Amino acid sequence: xxxxFRCDCPFTSxxxxxxxxxxxxxxxxxxxxGKETFKDFTExxxxxxxxxxxxxxxxxxxxxxxxxxxxxxxxxxxxxxxTDKGLALTPILVELASWSDGHLRDLHPTIVQGAAMEAIRxxxxxxxxxxxxxxxxxxxxxxxxxxxx
Amino acid sequence: xxxxFRCDCPFTSxxxxxxxxxxxxxxxxxxxxGKETFKDFTExxxxxxxxxxxxxxxxxxxxxxxxxxxxxxxxxxxxxxxTDKGLALTPILVELASWSDGHLRDLHPTIVQGAAMEAIRxxxxxxxxxxxxxxxxxxxxxxxxxxxx
DNA sequence: ACGATTGCTTGCGCTTTGCAAGTAAAAAGC
DNA sequence: GCTTTTTACTTGCAAAGCGCAAGCAATCGT
Numbered sequence: 001x002x003x004x005f006r007c008d009c010p011f012t013s014x015x016x017x018x019x020x021x022x023x024x025x026x027x028x029x030x031x032x033x034g035k036e037t038f039k040d041f042t043e044x045x046x047x048x049x050x051x052x053x054x055x056x057x058x059x060x061x062x063x064x065x066x067x068x069x070x071x072x073x074x075x076x077x078x079x080x081x082x083t084d085k086g087l088a089l090t091p092i093l094v095e096l097a098s099w100s101d102g103h104l105r106d107l108h109p110t111i112v113q114g115a116a117m118e119a120i121r122x123x124x125x126x127x128x129x130x131x132x133x134x135x136x137x138x139x140x141x142x143x144x145x146x147x148x149x
Numbered sequence: 150x151x152x153x154f155r156c157d158c159p160f161t162s163x164x165x166x167x168x169x170x171x172x173x174x175x176x177x178x179x180x181x182x183g184k185e186t187f188k189d190f191t192e193x194x195x196x197x198x199x200x201x202x203x204x205x206x207x208x209x210x211x212x213x214x215x216x217x218x219x220x221x222x223x224x225x226x227x228x229x230x231x232t233d234k235g236l237a238l239t240p241i242l243v244e245l246a247s248w249s250d251g252h253l254r255d256l257h258p259t260i261v262q263g264a265a266m267e268a269i270r271x272x273x274x275x276x277x278x279x280x281x282x283x284x285x286x287x288x289x290x291x292x293x294x295x296x297x298x
Numbered sequence: 299a300c301g302a303t304t305g306c307t308t309g310c311g312c313t314t315t316g317c318a319a320g321t322a323a324a325a326a327g328c
Numbered sequence: 329g330c331t332t333t334t335t336a337c338t339t340g341c342a343a344a345g346c347g348c349a350a351g352c353a354a355t356c357g358t
Contacts, residue, residue, distance in 0.1 A: 007194045008261045010249035011177045011242055017253070018245070021168045021315085028160045038336050045156045049316050054337055063256060076324040076335055085252045092248060093160055095241040096167070100159035103234045104166070107212060110157045117159065125274075170346085187305050198347045203306060225304055225355045 003063065017063055018089075022048060022056050024096070027065065027082065027089050031135055032116075036079050036142075065089070071142075081139065087132050094120060094128045152212065166212055167238070171197060171205050173245070176214065176231070176238050180284055181265075185228045185291075214238070230288060236281050243269055243277045 005016050018024055029035040029044055041053050048056075057080060060066045065086035069079040098120050100111055119127045154165050167173055178184040178193055190202050197205075206229060209215045214235035218228040247269050249260055268276045 003256075005257050006196075008257075008259045009177075009194065010246040010253075010260050010266065011181070012174050012195055013253055013257055013260055014245035014249040015170060015173055019168065019170045019173065021164060024164055024168065025161050028158075032160070039334080042336095045158065046161055047155075049318095050337070051317090051339085052315065055314095064252075074325085078336070088248055088252055092241065092244040095244050096163035097159040099237055099241060100163040103213075103237055104159075104162055107152075108154050108157075108162055111159050111162055112157045188303085191305095198349095199306070200308080200348090201346065204345095223356085227305070 022052060024093065026056055026060065027086060028093055030082050031090060031131060036081060037077050082135060087135060090128045090132050094124050098124055171201060172209065173242065175205055175209065176235060177242055179229065179231050180239060180280060185230060186226050231284060236284060239277045239281050243273050247273055
């Protein structure tokens, strides 16, 4: 299931991995909504189907954007956590939201408008850094161990 | 063919439009490689199929990312040009390239490394602004008229 | 006028997506 | 310790999207 790349263009190569309906939505849910278990994702607002979720989590792990982990006291529930490579997607997500905010309201007027959106308007880079910091702090307080399967 | 939106999340809504293998590749080809005619796109390194190209150009026009135009002296060849909404995607493309540069070389070692990549490493925002400016200057010197079909 | 070029559309097979249902294993309840 | 529930998937099948090849109409070059 390794992704194959169309060419050597860095733009196109990023889209060979990220260019689909779900990959970045899953990353968003982890980064912003704090989702980390299979169940968390199935209960999302976007309602991803379990077979798609399963395949996408596999792909994300294969390319190194997330790692599959467990809490020491729970042998059933898997934890899916962003790696550095995954956290590095934050600026992309912020730019996507910024574009929606500025250019998608005519087509889709009910896009949410909140404090986060204000922060993005004020300083995108700072907002991205804050998100990454928040996630790293969460990681530090989450006890988990890596599994190799 | 209007896109429908999964929910009111600005991240997800952007991906409802942009989350696919081709849309942002086409925008990249227009912005960076200067492609503007149907033929230009078919001759690209990425080799998009004509039926897909046709449907994606239609979608891009419908959502207002590009406009379909002709040169006054040529009744056959259509020109596809980025609107302001389309040009506003530049920071997203720059972030995608930056991520590829920093995190995709282990999976795909032959990603190109050139002057543009150096510029992105040095100052992403400045590079995005330069790209937009370059495209706007090109637009100013390209004679064209809008067609309503 | 005639062939080449451009900008598509159509047909068909393959892959991806998506819903619903089922399964296996761990955890919780009694 | 036996049953029920929860979690994390897998499987089956229908629908949508993708992709190659071919075809076609309009315009352009000569």
